[in-house]
Amino acid sequence: MTPAARLSAAIEVIGTIDAQRVPAAQALKDWGTSHRFAGSGDRAAIAGLVWDVLRRRSSSAWIMDNDSPRARVLGMLHLERGLDIEAIANLCDGSRFAPAPLTEAERAALASRSLKDAPAPVAGDYPEWLDPYLATVFGDDRIAEATAMASRAPLDLRVNTLKARREKVLASLSHLGAVPTPWSPLGLRIQLSADARNVGIYAEEAFIKGLVEVQDEGSQLAALFSAAKPGEQVIDLCAGAGGKTLALAAMMQGKGRLIATDNDKRQLAPIHERLSRAGVHNAEVRTPRGADDPLADIRASADLVLIDAPCSGTGTWRRNPDAKWRMRPGALEIRMKDQIEVLDRAAVIVKPGGRIAYITCSVLTVENSEQVRAFVARQPAFSIVPPPEAVSVLRDKADDFAKAALDMPEGWLMTPRRTGTDGFFVSILRRTG
16 A cells, blocks of 8 residues: 555544544454455554554644544644655645645645644643643643653563573564663563554564563563562452563562452453463462452461552553543543552551552552552551652662652652653552551
8 A cells, every 4th residue: 555545544544433433443453354455564554643643633633723534634744743744745645545635724724833822631632621630740741741641652571580681582682673671670672663563572482482571661660669579478459461460470589479360350361371471380360259359368468469550541541542532530430439449458468567569550640649648548557658768679770760750759650751651650558557
């Protein structure tokens, strides 16, 4: 397919998303199924265009003074891809499979309109109802922070230290352009271009043999800050597919007791294969059965309970830009109730002197600092571990990280703009009574 034909396809897919209110991934899959002539490179390029439009949905419409699928695609090409009017016009020349030529109104908009006077939700590309929440945590920086959250994310990998050292894996993945991550001593990063095909990491020998796992650097750091140690009893209370469970297992060096569970047993489905591939032998997966508590035998005995809490996912917008436009206030309220429930559940599992690592992939204060303060107020046996203590595991990089991340009394907030990671909040709570 020509670049112009790919552009037409992207406009078509955006139109489908609008008209049928389907997730972007499903719309792209359906388009590929009905257009089998498109090769993998074509599909990757079209997906890149669609995801970039979703990242810049509001600002692109503002630039064009038009909210149609075509207008948003054209605005994205100007804002995100940096194309000038003539470059866009060359793609929209009206030839076979190409979009229709630019209208005078479109040319005028591209030439004269900017984001200078755009409201914060438009300039930052996020739903208007979230503006007060982002203003609470970021203030006047919210446009810059949200713009970074709309950027394209790299592919981050965590080296499995049960099987390999980072230097060895780095050499084996050099052909993919892998480099060490800035903060995590276990991470590798592969930068992706706008039209890049998905990196075939799952076909790499390093992945097949369990030497690496796909995990954002922020998620790696969140696990590291929990300070899991060999010989401890560790509970991963919201294990999901097991990303942080695997990180905890490596930190424990296969020694001690590691229990992974999740209220949604469907989320646990991939964890068994992942544990096996990673060579983890000290992990026990407890799948919920009916109303029975899978942790009924554990009371005040855990050294560490890690909570990868259910949350709004605002910190992952750059990986899933579709999610921010589908998010509704009611969903946030449900997640906040879930967070209260899981924190109180963890409180009865931790032994005196033990700790809770409370983690969200959210940047919203109501899910982060406010939840921690409310928990300590209703659970006086717990106190907040000073945030600098948690990042000491980064050793010579701890000071630089502390300057980059947002330091709150309750914990650390990482963001794409500040730390180059997804948005993650981490608070460590110790049971002192």
